[in-house]
């Protein structure tokens with residue numbers, strides 16, 4: 035069911051693109067992941083995000099079911115790490131947020147660092163807080179299109195400022 039909903043988001047986004055009413059390109063989507071919420075790093079990570087010039091347009095503390103995590107990461111369904119990833123993402127609370135800043139997607143990915151914390155540049159959020167490639171503290175969208183899809187997975191238009 036959730037996979038169908040996710041597919042529907044992608045279909046709606048494609049339609050919005052055609053009609054040129056897509057979400058603003060100065061926004062990105064993030065999750066503070068279970069390892070970081072469990073370790074009590076949420077406040078420090080939010081401070082780092084705000085200090086880097088992002089403003090918060092929507093935010094919630096929530097916990098994903100396994101089905102939610104499978105739907106969110108459906109694009110990775112064929113990857114060998116999909117099972118590990120979705121079990122981990124549903125193991126403890128996460129914080130989901132929509133962030134705004136010029137060049138948001140690229141600047142946020144610079145702020146968080148490489149997916150594998152062993153390769154993350156010093157000073158990045160993952161270098162400081164991540165435990166492993168799976169438990170890597172934060173998610174950051176990889177494109178404007180995915181930022182809109184992922185934000186819509188968690189937030190209704192009414193919940194975004």
Ligand code: CMP
Pocket residue numbers: 110115118119149167168169170172173174
């Ligand atoms: P994220 O940015 O949330 O998007 C996909 C996630 O898959 C990624 O962060 C990692 O946490 C996870 N991931 C990527 N590669 C691997 C891997 N080799 N093993 C486990 N998890 C991975």
